[in-house]
Amino acid sequence: MDYPQDDLKWFGEGFDGFPKKLPDDVVEYIIFIIDTKLSDIQIRERLQAFQRALNTLEKKFLKEYIWQRDSISLELVREEQRWLLRGRTNYGDSVADEWLIVYFLRELSKEFKDAWIRIYDSDGEFLLIEAANTLPKWLNPEVAENRVWINTHRLLIIPLAKEEEPGPLKQVQALRIIEDTPARPQHYPKVEREAFNRLNGYPAAIAENQHHATLPLPRKVAHILHISPSYIAPVVEAFYLRDPVSTRLLQAEQSKTPLAFPPEDFVDVSVRFTKVLYAQLLGQQWSPPAPWDAALESLIKSGKPSEKAEVGIKVAAGMQMLVSHSLYASRRPTREITLLLEDLETGDDALPTDVEISRWPKRDDDEGWLNIDFSEFEKELEGKGGKEEAFGDKNAQENLRKMVERFNSFLADNEAGIEGADGKPDPMDEDNDSDAAERAWDDPEDSESEQGEIDEGKTESKRTTHSSAKTGGEDAGEDSDDAEADAEFAEYEAAYAKFMTLSAAEKALLTDEARELALAQDAEKEEDEEIQKLTEMMEAELFSHGALNLNPKPARKFGQGLLGGDEKAKGKGKAKLEEIDAEGYGEGDDDDDEDDDDLLDEDYNLADNMLKAFKGQAGMAGPAGNMMKLMGVQFPQDKDDEVKGSGSSTGKGKGKM
Structure with missing residues (x-):
């Protein structure tokens, strides 16, 4: 049995513990x-x-x-x-x-x-x-x-x-x-x-990763987030990864437990997120249950922006899920929030008043980094670029531009092969450093100069190849192959450019059609392979029984009769061959003799098989005898089966016909 290659040494092979692997993220x-x-x-x-x-x-x-x-x-x-x-x-x-x-x-x-x-x-x-x-x-x-x-x-x-x-x-x-x-x-x-x-953008990127938004929140939620803004991360995670149990905990009638953060007494406060956390909340499609749906409608009717009101309801629901679900009970933020709630209940702490909340700083950051201009996005994919910060944030645009540049440089490299199509191994997987001197840890500062020499050598090689192609001969054929490859590449570029101009819906449709076609081709290929395997198995079975062996090599001399084991039959066969030679056909080349030999071998094989089949009937009715009777041929009893004479131990007695 083949085990997966996970660098695990089994017992008896120097077992040193199970391999350690970090969890995801x-x-x-x-x-x-x-x-x-x-x-x-x-x-x-x-x-x-x-x-x-x-x-x-x-x-x-x-x-x-x-x-x-x-x-x-x-x-x-x-x-x-x-x-x-x-x-x-x-x-x-x-x-x-x-x-x-x-x-x-x-x-x-x-x-x-x-x-x-x-x-x-x-x-x-x-x-x-x-x-x-x-x-x-x-x-x-x-x-x-x-x-x-x-x-x-x-x-x-x-x-x-x-x-x-x-x-x-x-x-x-x-x-x-x-x-x-x-x-x-x-x-x-x-x-x-x-x-x-x-x-490259650090430490300025640390502040750019934050996003502030002013949201309507229940007073309790606003109070806790004001004490520790970092609680927003576990709150968003509890909402983002909610399950049916979490949703049920939002409804006091079903959970039989009063809400720790009821959706009431809303105040406007500024909440600090990371861009990832804010995008996770904003992108979630959620139909709030009662009484959260009524609170959302009330906020919208009071003039709050629908998007901000929805995000505020999600934050409040997330905090309720965090303190109610047993899944988060052991986490440090949950325990700290529970202690803050106990202080409010015992009177050791009090909720902030409207005057106090009005003194809190409010900040609303631009949400332009969430907007994506798909036309500019497609221009970036094509490597044409667009206006500065046309879509998303600056880092995302820079990463995309870098990816497109690498892709285009790969397509422009005439020496780069399509390893996935022709089955060539990846150079990264090839151990071509067997020379100990090349593997030594030399000064890497010389690598750039060495690379320059290599590039010059490649350029010179290309010039030599180009000049030899002009001389004609065999190189002309190679030049035509290169021209054909260039034409195919130009056709690919045209198709790719046309594909990039399509809308997202058309791209999705073409992608689905291509996927269905690929699956159909794979299924047809698998079916052909199964038929081929079945054919090979049937052919092997027939060969094992001699059914397809039409040209065996019998242990007899050339020219021997088909049915004879006696001298008369041998003579008769020989005479027939002499007659053929007398007519002028016997003086041909060796190939003609081999053809005649093959013909005689096939006749002999047919007759031998019929005799064996008839012998297998043991005197009873059978297919071989019936077939020959229909053709008017009456087989005598086999010589090996003649009845021995009475009292004769040597087998010389004659039996009855």
Whole structure:
């Protein structure tokens, strides 16, 4: 039985535990202090200083920041006789949280030059995914584990050694390499530039990720969000991931429990979201049950914008779900909100008055980043570009423009093959670094000059090929093939441009038709394969029984009679062949003799099979005898079945016919 390749060593093969895998939407980061001059206590003090520096950064940049789920946190632990900092953050649907962590750790690496930082998520070394187009050929996902580190604001990669087999490193091996040979980890400027491309807008991007909106909320909800604006994240998550139980908890009559946040006594307050949280609320289609539907209608009738009123109702319902559902009872925000409600009930705290609420700052941010001009979007897809910030936010537009540029550069590369169509292996999956000298960790700064020489060589090769094509001969055929390929590519470009001008509905229709056609072709192909397999099985079965063996090689001499085992029959057969030779046909070439031999063999095979079938009847009626009687042929009894003479043990007696 074949087991999945999950790097698991079974018992008896050096089992070292089950492979660990991070949950989805989780990023993990570890920090080591590597300095052979420091003692164990000094390393611990350096790690604690790293923690304090991180807290300083948080206070400086994250005063109003809202984490989607978990915030960045570092815990001082001791593993394998070494002190280190380890943290894990669930960033949910907000990828911006993950890159904020990368930004903080990279900035701290400038201050702590002896800190070596590794950060990865459920996809593995996601920094390399960002720089996939600039990676060296040997650096693929199968060997990248524990090779990517951040140190002194740089991205460093541990290359393969001269005699090292391609494969991932263990954490202990990577740390030993850094300690013993600190110059071995290489700095690849192009890889670093692509890997940290998303950090170009930081720290300004931290504030740009926030969105403020003034909403009508119940006074209790407004009071709690004013105390801690970060509660909006679990509130939105409770509403966004609601289930039938959550919806039932919104109705006091069905749940038999009074509402902690009834939809009444609404006040206008400014709520701070992240862009992801606000988009999640705004994009949800929801029909509120009673009494929430009546409250929404009342807000709209009072002159509140319908969109703002709907979002406010969703926030209030989300907070009710959060404190009522047992699924969220153990979470820290739920426990804290429950304590605040208890303070209100006991009188230790009071709800804010209208005068107090009027003093709270109100802010409404522009929601233009939610609007998408699909015509401009299609222009971006075509690589034509449009006006500045024509759709979505700036970062999304920049990412799309970068993706289109890479796609167009791939199409313009005449040397790039369609690996998925012709079955050619991906160069990333090819181990072409068998030469130990080429795999050595040389200075990467020379890579650009070497690449320039390679490019010049390619250009010269193209010129040579072009000049030889002009001379005609066999090269002319290759030139015609290139022209045909160029024509096919031009046809593809025209079809692609035409497709991009279609509307979204027409694109969806064509896509569905293409999918149905592909499925039909796959089904037809599977049916043809089944018929082919069945035909091969039937043919093998017939051959095993000799039914299709029309040309066997009998153990007899050429010219021997068909029915004879005696000398008379042999002579008769020989005479017939001599008569044929006398007429002039016997002097032909060997091929004619082989044809005659094949003809005699087929006759012999037919007669032999008929005799065996007749013998199998054992004197009884059967198909062979009946068939021959219809043709007027009467078979004698087989010589082997003649009745032996009485008292004769040698079998010389004659039986009756």
